[in-house]
Each structure stands twice: as C-alpha cells, then as structure tokens.
Amino acid sequence: MRNIKKDVLVEVKDLRKVFRLGKENVVAIDKMDFEIHKGEICCILGTSGSGKSTLLNMMAGLEKPTKGYVKILGQEVTKMNEKKLAIFRQKHVGFVFQSYNLMNALTALENVSLPLVFRGVSKAKRNKEAKSLLKAVGLETHLKHKPTQMSGGQQQRVGIARSFVGSPEIIFADEPTGNLDSKTSVEVLELMEKLVRDKDQALVIVTHDKNVTMIADKIIYVLDGRIEKVELIKREEKGQIEDVQKEA
Ligand code: ADP
Ligand code: MG
Numbered sequence: 001m002r003n004i005k006k007d008v009l010v011e012v013k014d015l016r017k018v019f020r021l022g023k024e025n026v027v028a029i030d031k032m033d034f035e036i037h038k039g040e041i042c043c044i045l046g047t048s049g050s051g052k053s054t055l056l057n058m059m060a061g062l063e064k065p066t067k068g069y070v071k072i073l074g075q076e077v078t079k080m081n082e083k084k085l086a087i088f089r090q091k092h093v094g095f096v097f098q099s100y101n102l103m104n105a106l107t108a109l110e111n112v113s114l115p116l117v118f119r120g121v122s123k124a125k126r127n128k129e130a131k132s133l134l135k136a137v138g139l140e141t142h143l144k145h146k147p148t149q150m151s152g153g154q155q156q157r158v159g160i161a162r163s164f165v166g167s168p169e170i171i172f173a174d175e176p177t178g179n180l181d182s183k184t185s186v187e188v189l190e191l192m193e194k195l196v197r198d199k200d201q202a203l204v205i206v207t208h209d210k211n212v213t214m215i216a217d218k219i220i221y222v223l224d225g226r227i228e229k230v231e232l233i234k235r236e237e238k239g240q241i242e243d244v245q246k247e248a
Contacts, residue, residue, distance in 0.1 A: 009170055009202050010036035010059065015068035017054050017225075028054040029225045032068070036170070036218075039200040041193060043213045046222035052206040055222070056174050059204070060093065061085045073169060090118055094163030096173035096192075100155045102147040102162075108134060109143040112161045119166060133161040137191055153184035157191065164195050171196070173205045177212060189215050 015032040018025050028051045036042050046052050057063035059070050061077035069078045073092060080088060094115075095101075102111045112130035121129075134140055137157040147155050156176065163171050176192070177185035193215040196203045205212055213219050213233075221228040 007038045008035050009038050009040075009073060010204070011069075011071040012055075012059070013068050013071075015055070015058065015070065016066045017051075017058060017063065018066045027225055029058070029065070032225075032227055034220060034227065034230065036202055036204060038169070038202060039196075040217050041196055041203045041215050042205070042218045042220060043216040044204065044206045044220045044222060045208070045210065045213060047208055050222045051225040052208075052222060053174060054225075056172055056204070056206045060089070060095070060172055090115065091166075092169050094165070094168040094171040096156075096159050096163045096171065096176045098175040098178035100147070100152075100159045100179075102155055102158055104147050107144045107146055108139060108150070108158045108161075111147070111158055112165055115162060115165050121166075129165060130161070133164055134158070136164075136195065137161045151184075152179055153181075153188060156180060156184075156188050160188065160192055160195070164199075164201075167199060168201070170202045170204065173203065175207050175209070176205060177207070177209060182211070185209075185211065186214070 012032055012034050015029055016027070017029040018027050032055065044052055044055065054063060058065050058078060061070070061080055065078050069076050071077070075088065077085065077088065103114070106114070109127065109130050112133055113126040116126040116129065131140070131143065134143060137160055139154060139157055139161070142150060142154065147158070150158070163173075173192070177188055180188060189212060192203060195201075217233055219231040219233070221231070
C-alpha cells in the first residue's frame with residue numbers, strides 16, 4: 001500500500017536547492033512547503049529569478065534538491081532514477097511549455113498521439129483519443145496541420161491537448177501564455193481550466209504573469225526562492241466564470 005494522504009496529489013516538503021557557481025552559492029529555493037490537491041488549479045507566481053523554473057524542475061524530477069523532497073501520488077519523485085522517472089511521468093504527468101515544444105515534422109494529430117506511442121497504445125486508440133482532445137481544444141479542422149502552419153495560439157492548444165492525453169493526474173505548465181497575446185492567453189487559460197475541471201485533474205502553472213491567476217484556486221507567491229504568501233480563491237468568487245462556461 002502506498003502511503004497517500006487523502007486527495008493530496010503533490011507534497012513539497014522542506015525543499016531547498018543551492019546551485020554552486022564557481023565559489024558562489026546561489027540559493028534558488030529555500031524552506032518550501034506546500035501541497036497540491038486533486039482537482040486544484042495552483043498558480044506559482046513570482047518575478048524572473050524567483051526560483052519558479054527550478055521549483056517546477058524539481059517537482060517534475062528533472063532536478064535533484066539539495067534538501068527536502070517532492071512526492072507525487074505518495075511517491076518520491078526526487079529520489080527516482082531516470083528510468084523509473086520516465087515511466088512515472090508517462091503515466092501520471094503532463095507538461096505544457098512556453099515555447100510549445102511540438103515536433104515540427106509531425107502533424108497536430110501525431111504530436112498529440114505521441115505520448116501514447118511511448119505507452120504502447122494501439123494506433124487506432126491513439127488516434128481516437130488525440131482526435132477527441134483536438135476537438136476539445138477547437139482544432140478538429142487542423143488535425144493534419146504541422147506546427148509551422150499554425151498560429152502561436154493554435155500551437156499552444158495542440159500543446160495543451162498533448163498534455164492531457166492519457167489523462168494524467170497532474171499537469172505542469174511553465175509560462176504557458178508567455179508567447180501569446182493577451183486575448184489568446186485568456187482563451188488558452190479558459191481552455192486549460194475547462195479540461196482540468198472536466199476530469200478533476202490538477203494543474204500547476206508557474207508564471208510571472210498575474211493575469212494567469214484568473215483560473216487559480218490557489219496562488220503561491222514566491223520571492224527569492226521562498227514562499228511569500230499563499231492565497232486561496234473561494235469558489236463563489238470564481239462562480240461567475242464557471243457558470244458562464246457551463247452555459248457556453
Ligand atoms: P525563474 O524561473 O523564477 O525565473 P529560476 O528558477 O530560473 O527562476 O532561477 C532562480 C535562481 O537560481 C536565479 O538566481 C538563477 O540565476 C539561479 N539558477 C537557476 N539555474 C541555475 C543553474 N543551473 N546554475 C546556477 N544558478 C542557477
Ligand atoms: Mg523560469
């Protein structure tokens with residue numbers, strides 16, 4: 001039996017990361033403690049250099065902490081070796097990147113199906129799920145388009161569809177609206193919110209952009225590698241947005 005606290009998806013405990021630069025020590029993350037729950041949209045907000053990417057990299061197991069740990073679904077990702085981590089990520093974690101990170105040689109459909117190739121899913125099943133996700137992000141007419149034949153907003157919608165493929169419990173996004181104009185950013189955020197809510201998944205967005213917090217249930221403000229404050233957004237305040245979306 002895995003030891004999982006009820007509904008806690010991610011547990012960050014006494015996390016610290018020090019980079020050594022020549023003789024200098026750079027404390028990128030220090031004394032970080034927080035949890036992310038099932039169904040929660042969490043925004044980690046901070047200026048450039050505050051430690052956001054370092055934190056996200058440790059949550060994704062890409063970087064080892066100097067001290068403390070990150071558990072996802074009760075498993076310590078900060079301890080896993082590369083092979084175990086790769087399998088764990090394929091099963092449980094989706095990623096959205098600022099620069100989309102799509103494969104230019106592949107179509108939208110192929111890009112979205114790709115994570116399922118690694119999971120050994122049959123082609124028919126891959127195509128079915130990828131099509132349904134591309135439809136959910138409003139790109140059912142762009143299945144055969146390649147990244148260079150799409151706008152930034154469309155490429156990011158493909159990136160979002162890809163991150164949800166295989167229904168991972170948690171999706172990590174690093175500055176997902178960083179390359180988009182403000183109108184497209186709002187569309188992309190509302191889309192991510194809808195997908196997360198539909199399946200009760202969890203979303204962690206790391207950003208310097210305050211506008212991104214419009215979809216957040218929880219905002220973690222970071223400053224110089226530490227948590228400055230945590231703000232919980234009440235359901236009622238967000239009620240209007242949710243009601244509008246349900247009617248649409
Ligand atoms: P953010 O994503 O919020 O802009 P980062 O996590 O990239 O912040 O960086 C936090 C701090 O850690 C910065 O001072 C940065 O210079 C430092 N840092 C990040 N990565 C490294 C590294 N590989 N080596 C040395 N210092 C690093
Ligand atoms: Mg960063």
